[in-house]
Amino acid sequence: MKIKRRKKLTINGLSKGGKISVYIGMILMSIIALFPLVWVVISSFKGDPLAEPGFALPSKLVFDGYISVFKDMNILRYFGNSIIVSLTSVVLSITMISLSAYVVARTEFKGKGIVTALLLSTMFIPATAMTFPVYNLVNNMGIHNKHSGLIFIYTCSGIAVSFFIIKNYFATIPKEIEEAAFIDGCNFFQTFTMIIFPIARPGIMTAAVLAFMNNWNEYYWSSMVLIDKEKLTVPALLSQFTTSFSTNYNGLFSAIVVIVIPPIILFCCCSKYFVEALSGGAVKG
CATH class of the missing domain: 1.10.3720.10 (MetI-like)
Incomplete structure (x- = not known):
């Protein structure tokens, strides 16, 4: 009996406009998914996240939180x-x-x-x-x-x-x-x-x-x-x-x-x- 794997789904059969739409959709979904994670990572390096809210880069890198998590x-x-x-x-x-x-x-x-x-x-x-x-x-x-x-x-x-x-x-x-x-x-x-x-x-x-x-x-x-x-x-x-x-x-x-x-x-x-x-x-x- 001949056994073969099914073909994987690809976007090669789409038109150029279709591929662009797919890539734009994937980029938007990636941004939405990564938005909270990036925000948390940036905030973890701020001494007081409430004083420097949002995506603003920390004025000074603070590692006290990580030291406390592992040490204390x-x-x-x-x-x-x-x-x-x-x-x-x-x-x-x-x-x-x-x-x-x-x-x-x-x-x-x-x-x-x-x-x-x-x-x-x-x-x-x-x-x-x-x-x-x-x-x-x-x-x-x-x-x-x-x-x-x-x-x-x-x-x-x-x-x-x-x-x-x-x-x-x-x-x-x-x-x-x-x-x-x-x-x-x-x-x-x-x-x-x-x-x-x-x-x-x-x-x-x-x-x-x-x-x-x-x-x-x-x-x-x-x-x-x-x-x-x-x-x-x-x-x-x-x-x-x-x-x-x-x-x-x-x-x-x-x-x-x-x-x-x-x-x-x-x-x-x-x-x-x-x-x-x-x-x-x-x-x-």
């Missing part, structure tokens, strides 16, 4: 907390979602539509609506103020988006590949781990990266579940710069810059998986 607040400890919580929850959630998405996408069973609808319906439930039952459940399980409690919440959060991405990618893989694997003696689990999983890696990695960035940037549950300061994740740490009487904007902006660096690096390293997943880069026979 020991942000590396909170980085470790975020990495442990985010990675563990991503591994657990993506493993479960990949298996369930594979069954839904590749097999026929009674109630398949209901199962799919139930999983996707979680996309429309806001986190605030689930605050009391989830918080009460975490307390009853005895995992309040523990990283395991946050991991439990993150593992069960964002199921709909990851399921949608992975299921749709599984659906693009020809069934002939599975049939050939069964003929060669592979069982259902071996077919998934040895054949389907490597082919669907772009879709699975896309869902994993999106889940990681969502967990890394999550503030609502991290500030509610974790109480002890040494257990906080980096988003919850930002509240330490604000008191009832004042806000340390220089330290706050410096911490924000440090916090957003890991997701940016992760996205740059895994951007090829996004391209393959969004362009339908599976195989066809």
Whole structure:
């Protein structure tokens, strides 16, 4: 069986005017996306961002915020907390979602539509609506103020988006590949781990990266579940710069810059998986 990759989407088929419009649109979107980040970076080098607002360059470069973040607040400890919580929850959630998405996408069973609808319906439930039952459940399980409690919440959060991405990618893989694997003696689990999983890696990695960035940037549950300061994740740490009487904007902006660096690096390293997943880069026979 001849296997070939689908052609990637390009703009070579557009007219000159169409290409110019596309480039102008991409430039505008880039400016809009980078606007707040550039503003925060510039403000982090100002001694008093309120005295020098906007995009005005600082009259004097001030590194006190960065020194305070690494030396006084020991942000590396909170980085470790975020990495442990985010990675563990991503591994657990993506493993479960990949298996369930594979069954839904590749097999026929009674109630398949209901199962799919139930999983996707979680996309429309806001986190605030689930605050009391989830918080009460975490307390009853005895995992309040523990990283395991946050991991439990993150593992069960964002199921709909990851399921949608992975299921749709599984659906693009020809069934002939599975049939050939069964003929060669592979069982259902071996077919998934040895054949389907490597082919669907772009879709699975896309869902994993999106889940990681969502967990890394999550503030609502991290500030509610974790109480002890040494257990906080980096988003919850930002509240330490604000008191009832004042806000340390220089330290706050410096911490924000440090916090957003890991997701940016992760996205740059895994951007090829996004391209393959969004362009339908599976195989066809």
